[in-house]
Amino acid sequence: MFQTLLIANRGEIACRVAATARRLGVRTVAVYSDADAGARHVHACDEAVHLGPAPARESYLRADAIIAAARRTGAQAVHPGYGFLSENAGFAQACADAGLVFVGPPPSAIAAMGSKSAAKTLMAKAGVPLVPGYHGDDQDPARLRAEADAIGYPVLIKASAGGGGKGMRIVTAAGEFAAALASCQREASASFGDDHVLIERYVQKPRHIEVQVFADTHGNAVYLFERDCSVQRRHQKVIEEAPAPGMTAERRRAMGEAAVAAARAVGYVGAGTVEFIVEPGGQFYFMEMNTRLQVEHPVTEMICGQDLVEWQLRVAAGAPLPLGQEDLVIQGHAIEARLYAENPDTGFLPSVGTLTHLRLPPHVTFQVGADARGEPAAVRVDSGVGAGDTITPHYDPMIAKLIVWGADRDQARTRLHDALAATEVAGVHTNxxxxxxxxxxxxxxxxxxxxxxxxxxxxxxxxxxAPASPAVLALAAAARLARRPATGTDPWDVADRWRVGGPAAESLAFLDGGAVRTVTVHSGHAAQIAVGDTPVDWRWSLREPVDGARLALAVRLADHETTGIVLETPDGLVVWHDGRRHVLELPRADGAVAEGHAGSLTAPMPGRILAVHVAAGDTVAAGQALMVMEAMKMEHTITAAADGEIAEVCFAPGDPVSEGAELLRMTDAAA
Structure with missing residues (x-):
């Protein structure tokens, strides 16, 4: 085993590799950028080396700087994690040339699978089923359009060097092809430095099922069963589970053997994932091979009881696989949810900012293997950030992975629901x-x-x-009352507006999505609360001792009792109730309500303008594309919210924009 391992990545995967390496007695070295100097993965390792500025191309994508860091710290091996340089054949070769062990497959295997087009040619020779399509080198738009017409719509345009859902477009009609191709190529070029694409028949109602494979340098190769990754947004995974629901033993064996055949075809070593598209009838087709560990590997670990990072390190050190195919068995069911800083209400756009509050459900961290009862932990959390950390536009906006295990799928699903209900995040939007x-x-x-x-x-x-419910507003009101100061034990010192001669009414105002919501609290012998015109009996109590700005409350409205968490922030209150998060602002002291720029369209996050489709004076319709901006390596189209006329275009292609920057001004057609 290695004495020192450099981890050429960041976030939760760097923390995870450090945890496994420490258990094996291996010293670890972290690398970091200007944006990551105080990041969790830096503190998780024994030593850390600064790479450069925040943009990945100036830090985490600098192979020369990473190899220099390994040499300086005496590392014998480099673990690439996932993302960044993990599937870069040139980096793997540079490590080998520098006398470093690359914890992954040989450069030739990465290169073979790095091009989706070349990989499909190899898979056809190996007898692995393929989706009908065009994988050729002729990238003339007319040729690509002709191939799409011949395949028949809908078709899928995919970046040949792509991954993670980037550089991918579904085209349902011939008239949409040119625009979709141009957009796909722009995104592919920006993300991978290669605008080469392939065209495939778009499989209707497909499932995305992938198989975890492992191979060593002794000629052994196994599959550690499958994961269902069908639940996706923007072609990126949201939920992953293992094993795949409804998978028969025969199909599992067929897909597993096809995956191993794919790995053997390229002389694979280490951990890899072979991804398949599966039709409703069960026919499966090779999609691509990811020549690295996947974000969703913990669900495989949970059902197999194996530490896949430990397998990686042992195989890279020259050891044979710990188990053979006949030794691997499935226990129970595991589901992983990716907790992202993003706003589902705005098309899942990433959300940047500081995690002012982060509270996760009771869990274990990076734990693999059984507990005293012989079962995996019910809830595991893999995360690379903590409260006070910042989600930046430079890197992936994932906050954590919530992984649960159950004896069956229903138990796992229920446990994940409960874990999500106990998750509290403030400072950014989340999913x-x-x-x-x-x-x-x-x-x-x-x-x-x-x-x-x-x-x-x-x-x-x-x-x-939806507007905040009466229960949410009652919890907010209770939080305001719970914070009311008292200067002593004398009841006359309590500032609750009680008065001699009868009950008093107090109005508490909250801004709910810009609308003023008033809660009236009646004090006296029978306390009542009114959200609107009808008062009901109520009472509230603290369920836990006050924890800084966080209050755990119970509220009874008439004959119904409910509970929730309320967090005080500088601008108002964040209320978690019934598995949902609500933000209630407090009106300004002068009673005014802040207003945005009427008739303006603003940048949802920091980014760069790629294209402008309109000019001042143009008449546009609701839903029409006005601009395309790039943020977090993804393209985002800015559309008109209503019919109108463009009054001013504030940016040109290539211009950088900050979050909230005014992009265009419009006049409303109705006005």
């Missing part, structure tokens, strides 16, 4: 409420899965933002 809805959605509960599930269930999973 917690969306994930909570997903766990109770009837289609997900019935395992009626496909990659279009979120869009298919949009009405229930992404309903319009």
């Amino acid at each position: 917690v409420t969306f994930l909570t809805r997903l766990m109770t959605d009837e289609a997900f509960a019935a395992a009626d899965l496909d990659t279009g599930l979120i869009e298919r269930r949009r009405e229930t999973l992404l309903p319009p933002v």
